[in-house]
Amino acid sequence: MEQQRRVETSDNSSSCSSSTTSNDDYRENTVKSSAMPSKFVLTYGEMAGASAVVLGFAVSLIGVYLSLPVSDYSFLKLPRTLEDLHVLRDNLERYTCDYTIQVLVGYCTVYIFMQTFMIPGTVFMSLLAGSLFGVFKGLALVVFAATAGASSCYFLSNLIGRPLILSLWPDKLVFFQNQVAKRETRLLNYMLFLRVTPTLPNAFINIASPLVNVPFHTFLLATSLGLLPVAFITVRAGMALGELQSLGDLYDMQSISILFFIGLASVIPTMISNTSEP
Template sequence: MRSLVGLVIVVTVASLYLYYLSLYLPAPPRRRPPSGATTTTEHAEGKESGHLGDTPEETSRLKFPSDLEELRELAELLQFYKTEHTGYVLLLFCSAYLYKQSFAIPGSSFLNILAGAIFGPYEGLLLACVLTTVGSTMCYLLSQAFGKHYIMNLFPEKVSMLQQKVEDNRDCLFFFLLFLRFFPMTPNWFLNMSAPIINIPITFFFCSVFIGLLPYNFICVQTGVMLSEVPSLDDLFSWERLLQLLAIACVALLPSALIRRFSQGHLRLGVRSQNGVATDEKAQ
């Protein structure tokens, strides 16, 4: 009961922090008026549109995106703010990302895409990798502090199965963790929460998340870069863009192929019972 109260307090404090961070927006930069416009026109446009973010409609756009259209609108809004409030946009993005990762909330792929759209291919990829790793580690620590008992009660069979596979691959644990990230046999959120329960060292966990999710983050960030470049969502699915995505996917899958090749001779990925005799099954 004490652990549940502690978790509720942590979630409440983090939620209030994120809410107030998104509520009190800094003064947005002014839109540049069209060239040749008169002072009267500028004044009229100022009355009609005002500053971006001055209206409740603009403020309400600061929410977690649930589809590509909302993602595109949010990217445009934050790109506009970033021109004069880079620090605020960076703080807001990092806080939202860590909130999702720490509490195992689905939808981090949208934030990876948003990172590419706002910060570009290199800074966006670095941000996505660092935030994914830090957020997953925070989820690990929260589970270790508050969630062990509840996870064991809610998912006893899954925890037991994962524990057995970890013990079978204890001699090459780091590569086994990489394999789980490249070829998820269990969802990432569950692996993050169950890792402290099945005695995975936090150093192995940290490094395996950073390296193992790099291809996935790379694909998402590059998609976000393309999303920020196309004039409409329909253009995102043109043959040129689809070929670019295919090339990106091929590059990202190279590390996965290397890990897969290594796993064929070293990792034990399943234990099946045949006529009452346990037999190890290696990756095929």
């Protein structure tokens, strides 16, 4: 009997040991599988949401296209050079007076689409606004479209942005998050400073702001006000589009100095607040 009990005890201990080993192996495999990147960065729900946004822009552009008279619209493409911009401006001038609403809706849709999905080339769209509509109307149009596009990017990033930005700009995201955390009481001034100066790219600010807990009302106000100086310089340059030889001609020393002092003025309250704290 005693030998039988020893055998049973030995069997139980070996069984427990085997079970423990099995559990350890299971945990180890679980950790490894969670650490490994998935094949698809986005979930099906997130992909569906992003696809719905793209579909909405596509429907808007198709509606504008169908509302225009039958003609050759081969010139309708996103400008990548000043030569492309000249061709687009020369052709759109014929439609701006008779089809103002269609041109405005099409312009805003394209601009907002580019801002939402971080497509480069919005500087050409700002030049186009100044050339077609003048300084004040062009400035209002650019600020509205740029702010709406940045807001659209903000909400889209809140849906699908985290895995994308972690794969593209992980270090910048950590830096931005630390800066925002240190400036919670003067966050509007800091966001204005970022918009006016080239400290961080505007595309990065749009996609990263919801991920580092920048409130939307602060983001919206800083965007609409912070884009005004740069937009004014670009729209004004669009009035003399024929004189531009390159994009480098947009910013002379006077324009750069103005932007620098505006950015400095926006961050001074934050600097004063930091120095006054014990």
